[in-house]
Amino acid sequence: MNRGWISRNLLLIAGLVLMVAMVSLAGCGSKSDVETDPAAGSGVGDETETLPTETVPEVVEPEVETGPDYLNLDPADYGVEDVYFAFDQYDLDDESMGLLSHNARIIKEAGVTILISGHGDERGTIEYNLALGEKRARAVRDYLVSLGVTVGQLKITSYGESKPFAMGSNEDAWAKNRRAHFERP
Amino acid sequence: MRSFGILLAVFFLSCAILPDMALAQGRHTEVVIEHTGTAFIKTDILIRDLDVLSGGVESADAANLMNRIVANDLRLSGLFLVGFSEENPDSLEYEFTIEGTVEGPLRDAAQTGENAPVTISLNLLSYPQRQLLMNKRYRPLPSQMRATAHHFANEVIHWLSGEPGICLSRVVFSRGSGGRRDLYVVDYDGEGLLRLTANRELNLCPDWSPDGSEIAFTSYREGQQGLFSLNTTNGKVRRIIAMEGLNYGADWHPGGKELLLALSHTGNPEIYRITPEGKIIKRLTVSKAIEISPSWSPGGRDLVFTSDRTGTPQLYIIDSDGAGRRRLTFEGRYNDSAIWSPSGDQIVYATRSGNYTQIVVMKSTGEDRRVLTDRRWKNSEDPSWAADGRHIVFASDRSGVFKLYVYDVVEDTFRQLTFGNDPDITPAWSR
Numbered sequence: 207m208n209r210g211w212i213s214r215n216l217l218l219i220a221g222l223v224l225m226v227a228m229v230s231l232a233g234c235g236s237k238s239d240v241e242t243d244p245a246a247g248s249g250v251g252d253e254t255e256t257l258p259t260e261t262v263p264e265v266v267e268p269e270v271e272t273g274p275d276y277l278n279l280d281p282a283d284y285g286v287e288d289v290y291f292a293f294d295q296y297d298l299d300d301e302s303m304g305l306l307s308h309n310a311r312i313i314k315e316a317g318v319t320i321l322i323s324g325h326g327d328e329r330g331t332i333e334y335n336l337a338l339g340e341k342r343a344r345a346v347r348d349y350l351v352s353l354g355v356t357v358g359q360l361k362i363t364s365y366g367e368s369k370p371f372a373m374g375s376n377e378d379a380w381a382k383n384r385r386a387h388f389e390r391p
Numbered sequence: 392m393r394s395f396g397i398l399l400a401v402f403f404l405s406c407a408i409l410p411d412m413a414l415a416q417g418r419h420t421e422v423v424i425e426h427t428g429t430a431f432i433k434t435d436i437l438i439r440d441l442d443v444l445s446g447g448v449e450s451a452d453a454a455n456l457m458n459r460i461v462a463n464d465l466r467l468s469g470l471f472l473v474g475f476s477e478e479n480p481d482s483l484e485y486e487f488t489i490e491g492t493v494e495g496p497l498r499d500a501a502q503t504g505e506n507a508p509v510t511i512s513l514n515l516l517s518y519p520q521r522q523l524l525m526n527k528r529y530r531p532l533p534s535q536m537r538a539t540a541h542h543f544a545n546e547v548i549h550w551l552s553g554e555p556g557i558c559l560s561r562v563v564f565s566r567g568s569g570g571r572r573d574l575y576v577v578d579y580d581g582e583g584l585l586r587l588t589a590n591r592e593l594n595l596c597p598d599w600s601p602d603g604s605e606i607a608f609t610s611y612r613e614g615q616q617g618l619f620s621l622n623t624t625n626g627k628v629r630r631i632i633a634m635e636g637l638n639y640g641a642d643w644h645p646g647g648k649e650l651l652l653a654l655s656h657t658g659n660p661e662i663y664r665i666t667p668e669g670k671i672i673k674r675l676t677v678s679k680a681i682e683i684s685p686s687w688s689p690g691g692r693d694l695v696f697t698s699d700r701t702g703t704p705q706l707y708i709i710d711s712d713g714a715g716r717r718r719l720t721f722e723g724r725y726n727d728s729a730i731w732s733p734s735g736d737q738i739v740y741a742t743r744s745g746n747y748t749q750i751v752v753m754k755s756t757g758e759d760r761r762v763l764t765d766r767r768w769k770n771s772e773d774p775s776w777a778a779d780g781r782h783i784v785f786a787s788d789r790s791g792v793f794k795l796y797v798y799d800v801v802e803d804t805f806r807q808l809t810f811g812n813d814p815d816i817t818p819a820w821s822r
Contacts, residue, residue: 321614323614328770329743329746329747329748329770330725330727330743330748331684331727331728331741331743331748331772331773332595332596332728332772332773332816332817333596333639333640333683333684333697333727333728334681334683334684334697334699334704334725334727336637336639336683337637337653337655337660337681337683338681340636340637340655340660341660341681344636344655344658361614361615362635362636363611363614363615363616363636364616364636364637365570365593368570368572368593368595369569369570369593375746389614391613391614
């Protein structure tokens with residue numbers, strides 16, 4: 207588990223504690239809302255003064271127990287992996303498809319919107335690399351949709367060779383830069 | 392294998408011999424360099440120090456600056472050999488001379504301090520007869536001095552060659568790295584660098600409107616590409632179009648009323664004609680392949696673009712209705728970024744050879760292919776023509792980082808246009 211995940215969750219828990227406190231305070235100040243709740247029925251006006259402080263913690267606490275905070279995490283932090291491509295290619299190979307099945311399960315569970323960005327290595331032109339990146343991002347999205355991911359959950363873009371992950375003019379760097387990357391939009 | 396080797400030998404032999412033959416012929420027939428259609432002949436011109444009639448140090452500075460800039464402009468045009476003295480003319484045989492006077496600054500109540508104009512009078516004369524051929528008078532403020540010198544140099548070039556000067560032209564380009572690139576503009580001589588955008592995004596692939604009032608460029612907002620326009624008078628940016636996917640490779644129509652653009656919202660990059668307000672006029676390509684990088688012919692009737700429908704990116708030409716498709720390149724497995732020359736007879740583009748990208752010029756018929764940049768230039772990309780049809784700006788990482796260079800098609804010479812440590816890419820030369 208990387209430190210980024212832990213520190214982000216610590217922040218999250220701290221934030222929720224703060225929220226509980228704030229909601230409690232807010233609850234104290236808005237008794238009338240609760241009093242007029244139809245579910246409370248009629249003829250129980252005498253008891254309403256004690257209701258807010260008892261019910262508020264029950265509403266908030268279950269949220270603390272939920273899984274990763276998908277909205278505020280990078281997809282890589284909850285297990286979504288980038289997909290790599292061969293030189294000049296934008297087709298998915300068997301390995302990529304396997305990886306995308308794994309990604310699809312996580313993305314469906316996460317339920318958040320994800321941006322798929324296409325990238326290329328430094329060789330060739332700025333313009334054709336932007337088109338290659340677009341084709342790569344689109345191939346990945348299309349396959350994820352075919353696996354049941356909601357299309358509205360997946361945005362795509364292409365950065366071509368403009369946002370390299372590895373520097374250097376060698377096969378190692380080039381291979382790392384030909385990818386479809388999953389990020390928070 | 393053997394026959395292939397022989398063919399190659401014949402090809403290289405003919406390349407080696409033909410220019411020499413043309414040169415040899417030239418001595419007798421005055422047809423010098425056949426393949427460019429332009430003679431190698433330069434005009435010798437004498438530039439005398441301007442006479443400072445009044446005004447002290449301000450006038451002297453102005454005179455000095457005018458001399459320097461006009462001389463540099465004439466040299467950069469490729470049309471002149473410039474000398475400064477009659478005393479030691481070396482091999483120069485002057486045909487013309489430039490001289491003039493500076494008076495100045497005229498001050499009245501409203502114009503005080505340094506913000507007062509000088510009066511500059513510049514003459515073009517024949518040499519040694521001293522027949523007055525042209526006179527220009529200017530009253531520039533200090534901030535207008537460079538433009539004034541460029542204006543006069545343009546007049547001289549036009550008077551003597553009939554060609555439009557490019558001395559007031561500028562190059563817009565994209566500078567930066569690490570996911571952040573901003574648009575910059577620089578004068579054609581490398582002076583007057585100015586930053587145009589500062590939005591912490593990628594700003595790429597700029598293109599001037601024909602009248603220079605707008606620059607269309609591709610930028611990202613929240614990770615999504617869009618085509619934007621920057622007003623060059625007030626610096627304001629407006630969105631032209633932002634469809635899902637790619638919105639890039641804009642090329643303004645010579646008439647200024649529409650643009651070519653690559654869009655991919657249908658699932659695949661295709662070429663479109665759009666209005667400057669972002670309305671789609673017509674989709675020009677339909678295929679499963681990548682179709683990008685469009686460039687109008689100077690008359691605006693045809694366009695050249697890139698398609699990888701055969702499996703590799705190659706250049707094609709279609710008309711403005713998308714009809715009459717024909718393939719233009721058959722040599723090389725990767726050809727892209729084509730730009731039509733201002734006179735329409737040539738096309739410059741980028742080809743990938745091995746791991747490197749090189750600049751190629753050929754006739755717009757596809758004949759006479761010439762590679763301009765060899766391996767010493769590492770990657771050279773994104774060419775753009777100057778209005779004179781003689782100079783090409785492109786980006787090369789020969790120094791280790793992409794910088795802009797200018798190539799003279801006639802003389803086969805290069806000069807560096809931009810400097811510094813940040814990568815400079817996708818230049819576009821104004822009209």
